[in-house]
Amino acid sequence: MEKTTLLNTLVILESIVLLVISYILFFKLKDLSRLKKIQEEFNNLKSSKNSARNDFLPILVHELRSPLSVIRGAADLLIKSTDELSVAQIQTLLNQIKSSSSTLLTMVGSILDVSKMENGKFEINKTYGDINSVLKEECSYFDPLTKIKKLSIQCTVDENIPNFSFDTERIKQVLSNLISNAIKFSPEGSVITICSRKVGSDCRVEVSDLGVGIPENEKASLFQKFFQASNQDGVQKGTGLGLYISKGIVEAHGGSIWFENNIPQGSKFCFSIPIKS
């Protein structure tokens, strides 16, 4: 009898141990399948990043190659044909070398900015200043360029914004990117509006155009690296780094940047930075 009881107890104990082991295994397997799922998601992310990089590379190479080819070509002509070229032609070629070198420098700067942002080494140099003056300066700079496309540029500033600390050159870079995008996408004869507003303790800047706007399904990707809107027919494609860098600059100021639909049509890019001394 005692032997039977002992055996029964052993069987029960064994069953309990087996149950516990099965329970543990069950959860371990669940963990494993979760791990596998995470691994799959990671691989998908990695491959989508790689594919974005691969799609971008030909564009980047083309963008770098163009000014380089122009510089080399102009230099070659100046060396080989100096005696046959007119003064005006020499002037044109030299100006071309200068402007292509500037384009190249800007592009290399953008690539460097992206690299710094991704490695957490991007820094801004704040100085105390008047953001409205920066806005007006940028509007004046772009005014002659807008005339080429028969556009007009309207700049409205809020005089209640006090002087505060920001990186003038970097904010100019953001404005320059947003305004040149607005020029690119604006139909002939339309108006580009730039305005500043004091909202609470923040300074908000808005750049609006009356262009084609951004497709609904692409709005979420606007500020991602290498983003190119699909509705860019008639517009020369860029590197897709401008908005990504602008976001990095605004965030380094502790601010944010976003997109809104412009009313009645087009795009409105807004950024907001805290007014701090």
Added chain:
Amino acid sequence: MSKKIFFVEDDEGFYNIFSVPLKMKGYDVVRISEGGSVAERVIVEKPDLILLDIVLPDMSGLDVLKELRDREETQSVVVIMLTNFGSDENISKAMEYGANDYLMKYNIVPSELPDKIALFLGESQNFNVKVTES
């Protein structure tokens, strides 16, 4: 009368450097910076040759080429692709659509361009033949 070349190129820099040696050779170089008007202008102005970029602001140069070849009035015009996009896909498409040649901007310097297109204009190339006497 000088031969007329349509240079379809939106990049001012490329136009400035590649048009110089052509003008020096006496060609009448006409710049067109968008693809949409090319076919109509070919019908009216009858160029002897077209240098055609692929990346244009309003449409692809390959579509311009296709349109030229599809239209009876423009199908025989000489078209040379002059681009920085050298992917196999673009090259084979250009050849399929009937491009007469495909030149890469970064593979040639502007001073070489007149020689590259001379044959298509019915002119002889300026070969630099070296004769070595033994």
